[in-house]
Amino acid sequence: xxxxxxxxxxxxxxxxxxxxxxxxxxxxxxxxxxxxxxxxxxxxxxxxxxxxxxxxxxxxxxxxxxxxxxxxxxxxxxxxxxxxxxxxxxxxxxxxxxxxxxxxxxxxxxxxxxxxxxxxxxxxxxxxxxxxxxxxxxxxxxxxxxxxxxxxxxxxxxxxxxxxxxxxxxxxxxxxxxxxxxxxxxxxxxxxxxxxxxxxxxxxxxxxxxxxxxxxxxxxxxxxxxxxxxxxxxxxxxxxxxxxxxxxxxxxxxxxxxxxxxxxxxxxxxxxxxxxxxxxxxxxxxxxxxxxxx
Amino acid sequence: xxxxxxxxxxxxxxxxxxxxxxxxxxxxxxxxxxxxxxxxxxxxxxxxxxxxxxxxxxxxxxxxxxxxxxxxxxxxxxxxxxxxxxxxxxxxxxxxxxxxxxxxxxxxxxxxxxxxxxxxxxxxxxxxxxxxxxxxxxxxxxxxxxxxxxxxxxxxxxxxxxxxxxxxxxxxxxxxxxxxxxxxxxxxxxxxxxxxxxxxxxxxxxxxxxxxxxxxxxxxxxxxxxxxxxxxxxxxxxxxxxxxxxxxxxxxxxxxxxxxxxxxxxxxxxxxxxxxxxxxxxxxxxxxxxxxxxxxxxxxxxxxxxxxxxxxxxxxxxxxxxxxxxx
Numbered sequence: 372x373x374x375x376x377x378x379x380x381x382x383x384x385x386x387x388x389x390x391x392x393x394x395x396x397x398x399x400x401x402x403x404x405x406x407x408x409x410x411x412x413x414x415x416x417x418x419x420x421x422x423x424x425x426x427x428x429x430x431x432x433x434x435x436x437x438x439x440x441x442x443x444x445x446x447x448x449x450x451x452x453x454x455x456x457x458x459x460x461x462x463x464x465x466x467x468x469x470x471x472x473x474x475x476x477x478x479x480x481x482x483x484x485x486x487x488x489x490x491x492x493x494x495x496x497x498x499x500x501x502x503x504x505x506x507x508x509x510x511x512x513x514x515x516x517x518x519x520x521x522x523x524x525x526x527x528x529x530x531x532x533x534x535x536x537x538x539x540x541x542x543x544x545x546x547x548x549x550x551x552x553x554x555x556x557x558x559x560x561x562x563x564x565x566x567x568x569x570x571x572x573x574x575x576x577x578x579x580x581x582x583x584x585x586x587x588x589x590x591x592x593x594x595x596x597x598x599x600x601x602x603x604x605x606x607x608x609x610x611x612x613x614x615x616x617x618x619x620x621x622x623x624x625x626x627x628x629x630x631x632x633x634x635x636x637x638x639x640x641x642x643x644x645x646x647x648x649x650x651x652x653x654x655x656x657x658x659x660x661x662x663x664x665x
Numbered sequence: 666x667x668x669x670x671x672x673x674x675x676x677x678x679x680x681x682x683x684x685x686x687x688x689x690x691x692x693x694x695x696x697x698x699x700x701x702x703x704x705x706x707x708x709x710x711x712x713x714x715x716x717x718x719x720x721x722x723x724x725x726x727x728x729x730x731x732x733x734x735x736x737x738x739x740x741x742x743x744x745x746x747x748x749x750x751x752x753x754x755x756x757x758x759x760x761x762x763x764x765x766x767x768x769x770x771x772x773x774x775x776x777x778x779x780x781x782x783x784x785x786x787x788x789x790x791x792x793x794x795x796x797x798x799x800x801x802x803x804x805x806x807x808x809x810x811x812x813x814x815x816x817x818x819x820x821x822x823x824x825x826x827x828x829x830x831x832x833x834x835x836x837x838x839x840x841x842x843x844x845x846x847x848x849x850x851x852x853x854x855x856x857x858x859x860x861x862x863x864x865x866x867x868x869x870x871x872x873x874x875x876x877x878x879x880x881x882x883x884x885x886x887x888x889x890x891x892x893x894x895x896x897x898x899x900x901x902x903x904x905x906x907x908x909x910x911x912x913x914x915x916x917x918x919x920x921x922x923x924x925x926x927x928x929x930x931x932x933x934x935x936x937x938x939x940x941x942x943x944x945x946x947x948x949x950x951x952x953x954x955x956x957x958x959x960x961x962x963x964x965x966x967x968x969x970x971x972x973x974x975x976x977x978x979x980x981x982x983x984x985x986x987x988x989x990x991x992x
Contacts, residue, residue, distance in 0.1 A: 397855065476686060494714065495942065647801065659867050
């Protein structure tokens with residue numbers, strides 16, 4: 372490399388510093404919440420930066436896990452995420468495969484039909500009425516079915532399938548395989564990166580989705596984690612949980628609403644942080660597979 | 666199979682075509698079985714609601730259903746535009762969208778250019794990994810993070826100020842009408858910045874290194890290289906992404922605003938989606954809510970069609986339509 376001038380060195384250092392400040396701003400809040408959640412409520416009350424916990428204690432976690440509801444909403448969220456993602460990937464693959472074949476009659480009709488839903492939608496109320504008419508309100512199906520296939524993800528997959536050489540498929544067909552076997556034995560194994568990417572899109576979407584919980588679920592036993600967290604972040608929510616707990620346990624009286632909120636945030640964000648390295652890798656790839664440049 | 670007489674070959678009737686299609690479908694029936702669930706899904710959850718849009722043009726009651734709902738033309742829209750709440754939502758929608766576009770669109774570009782200037786690969790990786798993090802959590806979680814940082818009682822900033830001897834109160838930005846739109850816009854930028862850099866950084870990675878070397882020999886400094894090579898190479902990507910952003914202008918961020926707003930700031934944060942939710946699902950006025958939603962989708966559709974046509978002119982391969990139609 373050629374020599375850098377003094378202003379260049381200054382500029383590059385400033386650039387590095389600014390980037391680190393921004394990166395700090397995107398990561399510190401998570402750390403803050405986790406450290407706050409394992410700090411003693413009274414010590415934490417004054418706020419400020421939390422690089423390490425103050426008087427560490429797991430009291431708030433013990434209290435939160437004393438309530439039955441947290442397990443219920445957690446279980447529901449896991450079910451909708453696993454079942455929803457599995458169903459979505461399957462549905463998208465089954466739809467994308469015929470649309471990727473030049474010989475499939477009706478492919479432009481079906482493609483256009485699906486594409487149009489990317490441009491225009493019935494909107495919140497008509498969709499709500501459909502879910503209601505199907506009798507899905509207050510069931511986990513209401514969280515899984517309405518978003519079961521994203522047109523965008525389906526097209527990403529179809530474009531990927533199209534990039535696989537036809538000769539592989541043709542030779543399998545000559546050997547007497549039917550299209551379903553071709554899809555599952557040849558196409559899907561070759562599409563691992565694209566499948567991983569859309570599974571990530573669907574999985575993250577399912578885990579983080581909360582509007583459908585608000586719209587379609589009224590029954591606390593069917594509710595999901597994000598909606599539970601949303602209630603908890605409202606003043607009434609944290610007070611309610613604290614009230615429930617302190618009815619049973621005397622040492623809960625030292626807990627503040629703030630601590631309970633931080634604990635609930637931590638509990639809902641930890642799974643995402645655990646899978647984060649995978650997420651980042653496949654998500655990035657997926658974005659590029661589907662990016663405007665193709 | 667016997668060959669049909671030539672006179673028939675010349676003139677394929679529609680009946681023949683149907684028979685041909687039938688033969689084809691019988692041969693490849695499994696493909697149709699495979700696509701069936703997806704098409705059923707699209708029909709039920711995407712097209713059935715589109716039929717439901719007719720509520721916007723009817724005198725509809727949930728108890729009577731569609732059959733007993735007489736057509737009333739544009740009456741619901743006239744009522745809607747007479748509502749101060751809707752006008753307010755429309756105004757907020759436009760203001761928030763425009764602010765997000767003007768302030769938010771350049772940010773990932775600047776961030777990508779900055780990240781690209783890092784020569785230390787470890788730093789580069791660390792920064793990229795860090796800035797994408799908020800993209801993977803829900804807006805409800807972000808709301809919690811905002812609370813943890815901004816809360817005037819136990820938040821990070823308040824405590825930090827107090828530690829430096831400031832004894833005043835840090836204003837509660839989350840309940841302050843004059844600042845809340847900035848909270849919306851800045852948290853939107855903060856959450857999406859890292860994800861936004863992916864496409865730009867990939868485009869930058871594709872730039873021919875020789876261009877920089879040649880420029881360096883000609884005496885171009887780093888800034889001038891950034892301007893004349895990096896940014897110039899990104900131009901078409903930037904234009905296309907900008908056009909798509911404009912196409913999404915009717916959607917000001919339902920997920921975000923529903924999660925982070927509260928009654929104290931609703932007058933500056935109520936957008937069309939949140940308005941639809943309030944009058945539709947809370948006040949149960951399905952007709953007005955559907956009309957408001959249709960107004961939004963319709964303008965949204967127009968914007969997408971226009972912006973796509975423009976994108977297609979600039980870069981023939983780039984439009985959404987092409988993404989769906991490819992090959």
